[in-house]
Amino acid sequence: MxxxxxxxxxxxxxxxxxxxxxxxxxxxxxxxxxxxxxxxxxxxxxxxxxxxxxxxxxxxxxxxxxxxxxxxxxxxxxxxxxxxxxxxxxxxxxxxxxxxxxxxxxxxxxxxxxxxxxxxxxxxxxxxxxxxxxxxxxxxxxxxxxxxxxxxxxxxxxxxxxxxxxxxxxxxxxDTQFHWTNHGFATFDDFLETLQSRKRKALRRERREALIDGLDVDWVTGSDLTEAHWDAFYAFYMDTGGRKWGRPYLNREFFSRISEAMADRIVLILARDGADYIAGALNFIGSDTLFGRNWGCLRDVPFLHFELCYYQAIDFAIAHGLKRVEAGAQGEHKLSRGYAPVVxxxxxxxxxxxxxxxxxxxxxxxxxxxxxxxxxxxxxxxxxxx
CATH class of the missing domain: 3.40.630.30 (Gcn5-related N-acetyltransferase (GNAT))
Incomplete structure (x- = not known):
C-alpha cells in the first residue's frame, strides 16, 4: 500500500x-x-x-x-x-x-x-x-x-x-516562428486596415488571384468530416511530403483516428473546383489558438497556399473569436502577410x-x-x- x-x-x-x-x-x-x-x-x-x-x-x-x-x-x-x-x-x-x-x-x-x-x-x-x-x-x-x-x-x-x-x-x-494576433477584429478588412497601404493592396491582390479561376473554399469540421475528405487531404499531404521530406511522417490511419476521436478540434480548409477538391490545409483548434499543421495541393495555383494556410486561417480565427494563429515552423514569407516573429x-x-x-x-x-x-x-x- x-x-x-x-x-x-x-x-x-x-x-x-x-x-x-x-x-x-x-x-x-x-x-x-x-x-x-x-x-x-x-x-x-x-x-x-x-x-x-x-x-x-x-x-x-x-x-x-x-x-x-x-x-x-x-x-x-x-x-x-x-x-x-x-x-x-x-x-x-x-x-x-x-x-x-x-x-x-x-x-x-x-x-x-x-x-x-x-x-x-x-x-x-x-x-x-x-x-x-x-x-x-x-x-x-x-x-x-x-x-x-x-x-x-x-x-x-x-x-x-x-x-x-x-x-x-x-x-x-x-528559435523563431511567425504568429498572427487577433486584436479584436470583427472582419478580415478590419485586420487589413492595420497594414500599410502597399501591403494591404498586395494581400487583397493575392486573395483575389488565388481564387480567380472560380475556386471555392470550404471549412469542414466536427461531424461534417468524412473519410472522403480525409482521402482527398491525404493525397495533398503525400504530394507535399514526398517532395519536401522524401517520406511523410503520418499515415492515412492516423487521420482517421484523430477524426473519430477529436473532430471538434479539427478544421480542414479545402479548395474546391466544382465537386473536386484540389488543395487543403489541416488546422487544429485550441481554446484560444488556431494551429496550422499540414498543407498540400494537386494543382499549382498562384497564391493558393497563402490563401488556405494564412488568410483563411485568419478568417476562421476572427469568425470564432480565437486570439492567435500559429502557422507552423519557419517561413519569413509569413512576415509580409501579417504574421509577426515570436521566440x-x-x-x-x-x-x-x-x-x-x-x-x-x-x-x-x-x-x-x-x-x-x-x-x-x-x-x-x-x-x-x-
Whole structure:
C-alpha cells in the first residue's frame, strides 16, 4: 500500500497504459480537456496506435508518470529516439560532433509532440507545482542514465518551463516562428486596415488571384468530416511530403483516428473546383489558438497556399473569436502577410561534459543571433507605424 505522501515514478511504454482521464487532467491542470489539442490523450494515442510514433519508427514511448500517495500529480510525455527526424529543432550537428569524437548521440530522450512544432507544456501537472515539474526533469535525467541515453530534450516549451529548466541547469535554446494576433477584429478588412497601404493592396491582390479561376473554399469540421475528405487531404499531404521530406511522417490511419476521436478540434480548409477538391490545409483548434499543421495541393495555383494556410486561417480565427494563429515552423514569407516573429524555446540536458560545454557555448551565440534577427524582423512588419 502506498503511503499518503510517498512519491513514485513510473515509466509507461505507451499512452494507452495511462488512463485517458488521468492524462487529460494532468495536461489541463485538473480540467477535462487541455487548452492545446496536441496535449490530448487521443492525439498521442492516435500517433502511437496508427504506427506513426513507435519503437519501429524511432519513437519509443517512455512517458514519465509521477504519483503521490497513488494519485497522479505529474506527467512528462517522452520518447526514446534513434534519430532526430520529425522534431523541427535541429541537433544533427551535435550528433555529428560526438560521433566524430568516438561517442554516441543515440539513443536520446525527446519530450515533444511528435511531428508537431507547436509550443505546449511538457511538464504537465494538476496544480502547476514547481516541485512536481522540477521532479519530472530530475526523473528524465535519471531515466537517461538508466537507458544509456546521451541527452534529454524538450522542444517547443513555454517560457515558464524554460525558467524552471534553467534553474535545474539545463541548456536553453531559442528559435523563431511567425504568429498572427487577433486584436479584436470583427472582419478580415478590419485586420487589413492595420497594414500599410502597399501591403494591404498586395494581400487583397493575392486573395483575389488565388481564387480567380472560380475556386471555392470550404471549412469542414466536427461531424461534417468524412473519410472522403480525409482521402482527398491525404493525397495533398503525400504530394507535399514526398517532395519536401522524401517520406511523410503520418499515415492515412492516423487521420482517421484523430477524426473519430477529436473532430471538434479539427478544421480542414479545402479548395474546391466544382465537386473536386484540389488543395487543403489541416488546422487544429485550441481554446484560444488556431494551429496550422499540414498543407498540400494537386494543382499549382498562384497564391493558393497563402490563401488556405494564412488568410483563411485568419478568417476562421476572427469568425470564432480565437486570439492567435500559429502557422507552423519557419517561413519569413509569413512576415509580409501579417504574421509577426515570436521566440520558441527548447531545453536540453546533455550527459557528456565535453559535448555539454561545446553546446552551451554555441547556444550563447545562437540566442544572441536569434534576438538580433527578431529585432530586425520586427522592424519589417507590414503594419502601419503609429
Amino acid at each position: 502506498t503511503a499518503p505522501n510517498e512519491l513514485t515514478i513510473a515509466v509507461h511504454p505507451s499512452t494507452a497504459s495511462i488512463p485517458k482521464d488521468q492524462w487529460n487532467a494532468l495536461a489541463s491542470n485538473g480540467r477535462t480537456k487541455p487548452d492545446n489539442p496536441f496535449l490530448e490523450h487521443d492525439f498521442f494515442l492516435a500517433l502511437e496506435e496508427s504506427g506513426c510514433a513507435t519503437a519501429q519508427t524511432g519513437w519509443q514511448p517512455q512517458h514519465i508518470l509521477l504519483s503521490r500517495g497513488g494519485t497522479p500529480v505529474g506527467l512528462m510525455p517522452l520518447f526514446l529516439k534513434s534519430h532526430s527526424m520529425g522534431e523541427y529543432v535541429f541537433d544533427h550537428a551535435w550528433a555529428d560532433a560526438i560521433e566524430r569524437a568516438g561517442g554516441h548521440y543515440y539513443p536520446k530522450l525527446q519530450s515533444s509532440v511528435p511531428f508537431t512544432p507547436a509550443t505546449a507544456p511538457k511538464l504537465l501537472t494538476r496544480d502547476c507545482s514547481l516541485e512536481t515539474r522540477t521532479t519530472l526533469l530530475g526523473a528524465a535525467e535519471t531515466l537517461a542514465d538508466r537507458l544509456g541515453a546521451s541527452s534529454v530534450h524538450a522542444t517547443f516549451v513555454p517560457a515558464e518551463e524554460e525558467t524552471i529548466a534553467r534553474e535545474a541547469d539545463w541548456l536553453i535554446r531559442h 520558441t524555446r527548447s531545453i536540453h540536458h546533455i550527459v557528456h561534459p565535453g559535448l555539454r560545454r561545446a553546446v552551451a557555448d554555441y547556444l550563447v551565440d545562437e540566442r544572441r543571433a536569434i534576438d538580433h534577427q527578431n529585432i530586425v524582423l520586427s522592424e519589417h512588419t507590414p503594419f502601419r507605424r503609429a
